[in-house]
Amino acid sequence: MFTGTLTLDLLLGDVHSLKEKRGLIRPVLAELNRRPAVGAAEVGAQDLHRRAILGVAVVAGSHQRVVDLLDDCEGAVAWRPEFELLSARRRVRSDEDD
Numbered sequence: 651m652f653t654g655t656l657t658l659d660l661l662l663g664d665v666h667s668l669k670e671k672r673g674l675i676r677p678v679l680a681e682l683n684r685r686p687a688v689g690a691a692e693v694g695a696q697d698l699h700r701r702a703i704l705g706v707a708v709v710a711g712s713h714q715r716v717v718d719l720l721d722d723c724e725g726a727v728a729w730r731p732e733f734e735l736l737s738a739r740r741r742v743r744s745d746e747d748d
Contacts, residue, residue: 651745654716656706657693658727661734671699674732682706682723690723702733716742 665671675692682690687709694703704727708719720740728735 652710652713652716652742653745654708654710654720654740654742656708656720656723657737657739658704658706658724659736659738660702660704660727661736662700662702663732663734665699668697668699671702675702675704678727678730679704681726685719685723688719688723713742713744 662671662674665674679690679692682688682704688706689708690704690706692702693705695701706720706723708716708723710716710719720742724735724738724740727733728738
């Protein structure tokens with residue numbers, strides 16, 4: 651079994667309130683969470699209206715499948731014009747890792 655995590659640091663465009671931020675972030679999280687073997691949530695910068703940190707976790711039977719899922723999730727967020735992807739950090743682990 652392999653697990654992977656992806657942390658996405660986003661700069662939001664013309665957003666002036668936390669309510670507007672939620673309106674942009676919720677659909678992205680819903681799209682990511684609809685994918686099999688993927689869980690996503692806003693994990694940081696909740697009190698800042700122009701920044702968002704999203705966390706994505708995936709589980710799969712092979713290293714390559716985890717990498718493919720993380721690539722897919724990163725791409726699903728990066729192509730959106732309302733966000734600027736500032737950084738993407740990922741980690742893949744095996745159940746045999748210590």
